[in-house]
Amino acid sequence: QVQLVESGGGLVQPGGSLNLSCTASGFPFSSYTMMWDRQAQGGKRELIAHIGGGSNTGRIVYADSVRGRFTASRDNAKNMVFLQMNDLKPEDTAVYYCRVYIQRDYWGQGTQVTVFS
Numbered sequence: 001q002v003q004l005v006e007s008g009g010g011l012v013q014p015g016g017s018l019n020l021s022c023t024a025s026g027f028p029f030s031s032y033t034m035m036w037d038r039q040a041q042g043g044k045r046e047l048i049a050h051i052g053g054g055s056n057t058g059r060i061v062y063a064d065s066v067r068g069r070f071t072a073s074r075d076n077a078k079n080m081v082f083l084q085m086n087d088l089k090p091e092d093t094a095v096y097y098c099r100v101y102i103q104r105d106y107w108g109q110g111t112q113v114t115v116f117s
Contacts, residue, residue: 004023006108015087029076040094047063070086088113
């Protein structure tokens with residue numbers, strides 16, 4: 001079955017950095033586009049990056065809110081995706097999820113990122 005496990009969240013001060021990881025299993029990873037979403041407390045889940053798979057490998061698209069500060073990548077040999085987050089701001093505080101769509105959306109359990117002064 002499809003499984004996604006995120007890690008790497010934590011507490012950080014504004015301007016700091018974190019690197020999130022997501023390990024995937026249960027599907028042919030390299031063939032699928034992977035996505036990073038986040039959801040702030042009381043807010044809607046927001047797509048912040050998608051990392052192309054299959055024929056779209058190498059294509060990465062970012063939301064305006066994170067472009068220039070966050071860098072998404074994937075390692076198909078390890079079935080992993082990453083989100084390097086730099087210059088973090090308090091408004092980046094959220095639970096971060098990786099996602100894959102295979103007939104429906106699958107998410108992991110999420111990892112909490114808290115940016116505080």
